[in-house]
Structure formats: C-alpha cells, structure tokens
Amino acid sequence: MVIGVLALQGAVSEHVALLKRCNVQTKLIKEPADLQGIKGIVLPGGESTTMHKLLVRERLLAxxxxxxxxxxxxxxxxxxxVLLTQPETFNSFDGEVIRNGFGRQRESFESAIEVAGFTxxxxxxxxxxxxxxxxxTDVKVLATLAANRIVAARQKNILVTAFHPELTLDTRFHELFVNQVVPMSKFVAN
Known part of the structure; x- marks a missing residue:
C-alpha cells in the first residue's frame, strides 16, 4: 500500500517518518502525476493560505x-x-472551523488528549x-478539548486532527488512518 503525503509545504518529512513506522510506503505529492497509484493521502500541518496558493499554482487543487x-x-x-473544511479549497468535511482557535504562535501548547477508541x-x-x-450529523467526534472544542474527528473517508500527531513518536492516528480509513476504500488514484 502506498500513501501520498502532500509535499508543497508543512510537516511533510514528519508524516513520512510515522507512516514508515506503520510499515507503509509513502510517495511525495508535488504535482498531479504523483497522485497515480496511491491509496490515500495526508494533508500535513503548515500554513493553510500558503498551501492553498501552492495547490492552485501546481494544478493540484482540482x-x-x-x-x-x-x-x-x-x-x-x-x-x-482547515483546507478540508474551507469552501474555496476542498469543501469536503462537514464542520465549521475556527482558524488559530487556541491563539497565535506564542500560545502554542501540548496537552494529553482523551481520544475515543484509544486506551x-x-x-x-x-x-x-x-x-x-x-x-x-454524519461526523464522529473523536476528541474535544477546552470547552468542547473538537480537535479530532472522522467523516466517512476523512480523518482530521487540529493538532500535529506527526510531531510526536505516537503512531496511533496514522495507524487509525491506515488500518480503518484507507481499507474502507477500494479506490486507487489513477
């Protein structure tokens, strides 16, 4: 199985490293031809406005x-x-996103999160x-934090986190994606 990682900007190498720890082959996605043969894709953390502009420039958005x-x-x-919820980008995840919802760069933090299905x-x-x-209503909330702010969820073929699981050594979210979300699809990009 080959999982693509959008490689225009953001935490690309960190996602690749965790997917490799899950015994999955990866492919960097930089142009439309790179989509061929992958069974799923990771859209990494980074800067959503920059990523949107690069998706358009590299003809990957459509x-x-x-x-x-x-x-x-x-x-x-x-x-x-953010990209998955925005109407101007993918408009594919049924949710209202609050950008920088926990504050700016200096308010960045780490927190232990209780996740549905994780022990x-x-x-x-x-x-x-x-x-x-x-x-x-068809979205399954997996985790909330601070006044019911939803920080992890799943809707059919889409898994999202508001945080950066790729910046930890914990592979559980990547395993969830590979073992539960990807096998649901018989679809392979061609």
Missing amino acids: PLKNLVQHNFPVFGTCAGL DPFPGVFIRAPYLKKVG
Whole structure:
C-alpha cells in the first residue's frame, strides 16, 4: 500500500517518518502525476493560505478535490483540517472551523488528549491550532478539548486532527488512518 503525503509545504518529512513506522510506503505529492497509484493521502500541518496558493499554482487543487469528494481516503492535520473544511479549497468535511482557535504562535501548547477508541491519552501538539466549532450529523467526534472544542474527528473517508500527531513518536492516528480509513476504500488514484 502506498500513501501520498502532500509535499508543497508543512510537516511533510514528519508524516513520512510515522507512516514508515506503520510499515507503509509513502510517495511525495508535488504535482498531479504523483497522485497515480496511491491509496490515500495526508494533508500535513503548515500554513493553510500558503498551501492553498501552492495547490492552485501546481494544478493540484482540482484533481485532489475530485478525489476527496469521491470518497478517497484523506488525513488532514492542522492546516489540512482547515483546507478540508474551507469552501474555496476542498469543501469536503462537514464542520465549521475556527482558524488559530487556541491563539497565535506564542500560545502554542501540548496537552494529553482523551481520544475515543484509544486506551491511553494522546500527546497533542497544538501550534496555532484550529478547532471545529461544530460538525454535521454524519461526523464522529473523536476528541474535544477546552470547552468542547473538537480537535479530532472522522467523516466517512476523512480523518482530521487540529493538532500535529506527526510531531510526536505516537503512531496511533496514522495507524487509525491506515488500518480503518484507507481499507474502507477500494479506490486507487489513477
């Protein structure tokens, strides 16, 4: 199985490292031709406005949006979550996102998060993190923090976190994506 990692900007190498620890082959996605043969894709944390501009410039926005809207498995972390909810980008995840919801760079923090289905707390790394204010009825909330701010959720083929699991040594969210979200899809990008 090959999982793509959008490699335009952001925490790319960190996602690749964790996916390799999950015994998954990875492929860096920098142009439309790179989408061929992957079974899922990770949209990393980074800066969502910059990532949107690069997606347009590299002509990746339309083919990726088409894949995601046709049930292709995707894991969006931090900026990836923002891109998945924004109407001008992917408009594929049913939720209202609050960008920089926990504050600016200097308010970045780490917190142990109780996650549905995990036996032990997950070490959440929040850097200018967004959160989901509300979600649609078909979204399963996996974790909340501070006054019911949704920080992890799943909707069909899409897994999102407001934090950066790739900046930890904990592979559980990547395993969840690889073992539960990706196998649901028979779809392979071609």
